[in-house]
Amino acid sequence: MEWKPNREDKKPIYKQIADYIEHGISSGEFPPDSVLPSERTLAKELQVNRSTVVAAYEELQALGVIERKKGSGTRVSTDIWGIAHKRIPNWGRYMEDGSFLPNLPLVQRIRTETQKNDLINLASGELSPSLFPTSQFRTILSEVPFEGQLGYDHPQGNELLRKTISAHVKEYKNIEIDPASILITSGAQQALHLIVQCLLKPGDAVAIEDPSYCFSLPIFQSAGLRTFLLPVDQHGINPDDLVSLHKKHRIRMLFLNPDYQNPTGTVLSLERRRRVLELSSEFGIPIIEDDPYSLTSFKEEVNPTLKSMDTNGNVLYISSLSKIVASGLRIGWVIGPPQVIQRLADAKQQVDFGHSVFPQWVAHEFLGSEYFSTHISMLRKQLKQRRDEITSSIKDLLDSQVEYFAPEGGIHLWCKLKSSVNEYSLLEESMKNGVAFVPGSVFGSRKGYVRFTFGRGETTLIHEGILRFAAALKSIQ
Incomplete structure (x- = not known):
């Protein structure tokens, strides 16, 4: 065997060996029922430990491309072509090679x-x-006639719901926005995914809170972004840390959860909010404000959102009904400049042709009713x-x-x-x-x-x- 593993490659040697043999099986170099070298022989030939070859063979056996029998050695499986002589895909390899990473x-x-x-x-x-407004939803579903249409809706989401959200954020968050600047999404998670995929490119540097929910999301790594951490204290992030990061890494986007932050529960102070907005304007860094919790204030006082304080259009504002109404409703939204919203809406259309009409209708009825404030x-x-x-x-x-x-x-x-x-x-x-x-x-x-x-x-x-x-x-x- 002339091939040798590359010891400078980040891929483990046993995986390199498994990949090489699998490629040989696919190309016909190692035909079905042919005998492969013994563990000891192959280890000596490749100058690796026998345990490394054992691990490689175990992986190939798990994929079903080789058979190992005591006393008979290791052979290429005769069943890899399956019924009607069709090759079985190596699903393990496909899952490993996919660009969209799995959760931890x-x-x-x-x-x-x-x-x-x-x-x-x-x-x-x-x-x-027990905190879901189940009885109110039942009332809406039984007493309010559905008058929407069942075809594909507006690319940005149902117009009635966007008007309702526009009124909602004005009343509760002091955000004045036209419905044309709103995109309905499948919760905040999809909103974050669309922003990352549409507005950033591999190699871009982004800043996230430490600790934060964003740290657990593989979407940043899947997109090839470089993430840098901003420590969170009892008053949120320190804007001076953002200055230092930007000087070193040219931060392209800042992700913040200012109110009752996940996981710390802290609130970004008003003074720091003002400073973050100043830095955003000074450096031209867009802010992604994720606001799932501000309405849960136990003191019934909603802090001014970054979006409500933003006079330059630097903030993309994300919110949803997941954390305050029902997670299974899957209603979220992004608020931002119309051209950005249209770009995100185009991407969402490519993924799912827009949000389902029924949860949008229920959300419109619930948000626009007296049920919401009571809830x-x-x-x-x-x-x-x-x-x-x-x-x-x-x-x-x-x-x-x-x-x-x-x-x-x-x-x-x-x-x-x-x-x-x-x-x-x-x-x-x-x-x-x-x-x-x-x-x-x-x-x-x-x-x-x-x-x-x-x-x-x-x-x-x-x-x-x-x-x-x-x-x-x-x-x-």
Whole structure:
């Protein structure tokens, strides 16, 4: 075998060997039922450890392209062509080579585990079902006739809903905007994806908060962006840090969650908001303002959004109904300059031909009715009650072991563990005990933190959830 692995390549050597043999099988160099070199022989020939060859052969066996039998050696499978002599695709390779990256394995694991009914869910970043306006939706669906059309709607979303959102953000957020400057999206997640794909290019430098929800999103890495972190303190990011980053890396876009930030629950101070807007204008850096939580203010005072303070059109404003009404409704929106909105709308059309007419109709009816203000009032009271329940439970059960910041809105509690523990071992033990949380490292560079979502946990189960977490923490210390 003349081929040799490239030891300077970032790809593991066993994968290089597996790739080479698989290519040889595809090209016919190694035909079906032909015998491949033994592990020991191939290891000697390629000057690698035998365990490296074993790993390569195990991967090829998992793909179904080779067969390994004790006493018979390793052979190319006779079944790789499948029925009617058609080659079976190497789906593992396709999944590995795709440009759109998967979620972190830990995130996937948490999402799978939280589907179990016997597990107390303090991990999922959403409201509990008891906080959804289910009865109001039933009333709308039963009493209000649907008068929309069932074909493809306007590329930017239903016009009636965009008018309703325009009135909504003026009343609640002091944002004056024409419906032509609004795009309806499938939640805030799609809005972020469209912005990244349409307005940035591989190699661009972007700044995100540390910690932040954005840190866990693979969309930045999938797009080939360079992400730089802005530390978050009790008043949000420090604008001076943005200046330093921009001088070094020429920041092309800034992503912020100013109100009841996920995961810390902090609020960007008014003074810092003004300074961030000044820097945006000075350097020409667009700001992506993600605002899922501002209406949850326990004090019923909504802070001025960056968009409402923006006089130059530098802010793209994202919000949704996911965190304040119902996550399954999948209604979000982007507000920005008309030409940008049209660009994003064109991309959305290429992906899904526009949003479904039914959730848009329900959202229009709900947002434009008296139901909405009543629901928000209820939500604030319920979330504050849950916040108080989780903080009192932590004080009773974990007071000497955890530090936390009690937010005045939002749905998350950010906790620092006073002792040094492996947060992944803690998660495993916690899930064995029947409670889930999210390790802090999912959200950024800091170690020794955990995030509890009190908005997802039912009030009657929060104390029990913290009790189970405390037992898990004790068992691994």
